[in-house]
Amino acid sequence: MLAKVFVTLREGVLDPQGKAIHHATTTIGYQGITEIRQGKYFEITFDDSLDKAQAQEQLEKLAHDVLSNPVIEDYEIQLSAD
């Protein structure tokens, strides 16, 4: 079972890296981009000992307590069906 976790900076939190990337894209000619925000992406693989609900429960805790810092970041979890 494979899970994907996306961690992004909360709205209103300055993202200097995203800003620098955005600045570079406009310099090299990309148009129409108003903002770029950089985040983190995790792939988490589970063995067969857990069912989907158990995995989901663990993921919520993992994403909240470890993968993100709730002071500055939000997270989104995607757990595949198979």
Place this chain on the structure above:
Amino acid sequence: MKFGVVVFPGSNCDHDTYHVISKVIGQPVDFIWHKQESIEGFDAVILPGGFSYGDYLRSGAIARFSPVMQAIKRFASDGGLVLGICNGFQILCESGLLPGALLRNRDQKFICEHVNVRVEHTETPFTSAYSADQVLRVPIAHGDGNYFCDDATLRELESNQQILFRYSDAKGEISESANPNGSLNNIAGVCNRERNVLGLMPHPERAAEDVLGSHDGLAMFHSMTVALREKLKSK
């Protein structure tokens, strides 16, 4: 009286801190390995600067799960003195011992230079040997030093007088141009409500001898020594 300096994999200011305590202020000090589950026998604990666990995930994010951090949390809640310098500050924020978080510097660059920092409050075990509004010349060396917290927390920090250090100019004026990393309200260091846990980005241990160009950081270690002496006397 015994100071402890915590060593995480990737700490690199542990020996500087140890040196200042043992040789400059002449107090007993020992290293505490991050796998230790007990810190019994220590009266103050310092989390030094460095790059614990390579700053993987987020600065301080993995160090916070070290066994020693559970012991430090209990120590802090019992009123023990805990000082976090630079990466130590990041670890204290990640562990929830201090409010807020340290983001990437506003200008993305790793900054390694001497800055001016104004002492905001002196009624704490870390700043009693300073005078109010004193301007210190101390080095910073960090990539993630941009202090951030939400508005409610910021109001609380201000009204409880928990902001102990702010980036300023040489005259002690607080301005955006004196803010090296984009920190909210020029915050360079905050303590907890109970005033026994302090975290700051500048390095007092690198400004504790004249040969290093400044001894402005020394009074922090003297303040702690005085506080510990009084505490041990009253025991």
